[in-house]
Amino acid sequence: MKLIRISLIINKLVFEGDFPQNNDLINEWAFSSETVNKSSLTNLYNKAIDPSRIGWSSYEIVVTASETRIEIRPTFFVDSTDDKYRETEKILIRAIENEIEKFVYDNEAKSIEFNLDEKSDDNDYNVFIYSCPGASDSNEFRDFISELEQDTISYKIEYERSQVTDQGASGGIYEVLLYIVDTITAGVVYDLIKKMPEFKIITNLKKSRIENFKKKAALCLNTLPGNLELNEINEISNGNKNMQVTFRFNRNYYDFVFDNDNEIIHFIQKQDG
Numbered sequence: 001m002k003l004i005r006i007s008l009i010i011n012k013l014v015f016e017g018d019f020p021q022n023n024d025l026i027n028e029w030a031f032s033s034e035t036v037n038k039s040s041l042t043n044l045y046n047k048a049i050d051p052s053r054i055g056w057s058s059y060e061i062v063v064t065a066s067e068t069r070i071e072i073r074p075t076f077f078v079d080s081t082d083d084k085y086r087e088t089e090k091i092l093i094r095a096i097e098n099e100i101e102k103f104v105y106d107n108e109a110k111s112i113e114f115n116l117d118e119k120s121d122d123n124d125y126n127v128f129i130y131s132c133p134g135a136s137d138s139n140e141f142r143d144f145i146s147e148l149e150q151d152t153i154s155y156k157i158e159y160e161r162s163q164v165t166d167q168g169a170s171g172g173i174y175e176v177l178l179y180i181v182d183t184i185t186a187g188v189v190y191d192l193i194k195k196m197p198e199f200k201i202i203t204n205l206k207k208s209r210i211e212n213f214k215k216k217a218a219l220c221l222n223t224l225p226g227n228l229e230l231n232e233i234n235e236i237s238n239g240n241k242n243m244q245v246t247f248r249f250n251r252n253y254y255d256f257v258f259d260n261d262n263e264i265i266h267f268i269q270k271q272d273g
Contacts, residue, residue, distance in 0.1 A: 001109060004036045005029070005069035006044075006100055007251075010093070011058075012081045022081035023073070025251070027097055031108040038063055038162065040107070041070045042136070048099040049074060051166070053092060058165040058172075064158065064229065072096070125156060125179030125207035127233075128193065129200040135174040136162045144192065153189060154181040156207070158230055177230065179207045202233065204241045204260075212262045213245050220256075220267060221249055246270060 006029040013021040038061050045059045049072065056075035061068070074096070076089055085093065132138050148155050156179040164172040180189055193199045210233070214225040221228070231253060232246040241260040246253055253270040 003067045004033050007071045009073045011073050011075040012078045013075050015077050029104050033107045033109050036107050044103050048096045061162045063160040123181045126182050127202045127205045128178045130176040130198050132174045132198050136164045136172050138174050217247050217256050
């Protein structure tokens, strides 16, 4: 059973000058489901967005252990980002909402049961990022995961993100932050990873350190660690082993910089969702 979140956001774009734009949250749906996955959300997007009526649009799907979410973003061309919606645009918005509401009705769990009895794990995990620009999925990554499972090598996925843009020329990115158990038996995995340019190995970083980052950031934002979604992580090349980490919380993004002792030395709200 997972929490599913669907957001409908209209991207208002002025197609002249500096191309000012504004994202307008129209509606959000949150429900629990055993049937919704990345594939079904992609199908929802394809049903809800009629390319003959909405030429430009994009979506982002993020899958974590506890939650799966999609943001559907049609683009409306306007004279000003303050413009009210025209009647034809209101009809389009309502049509999209109807598709989403039908999807929620068909997939929402009628009774909710969560298994909170997670097995303890004393192992620590190394951190890898798989990134494939221009794709929304990767058979190569699926094959790699199958090899891990065949060799009974423990792994965890922090997030799996698919961003697809259909405007002008199609584009996007497929990205996964992956933890692989830090044991001798995982050595063969490193040999495979080194042959795959899509993988980035982040040195000086373990899963336990990321969990520490989450706890410190949650205290700073006055929330629980489980409410933070890891969005991006990079090692800062300054010789101090500092890490730049972006978390998503309440549709806002926050940049943190942690020093080698995992203390926050800088944070700022990066952008609105």
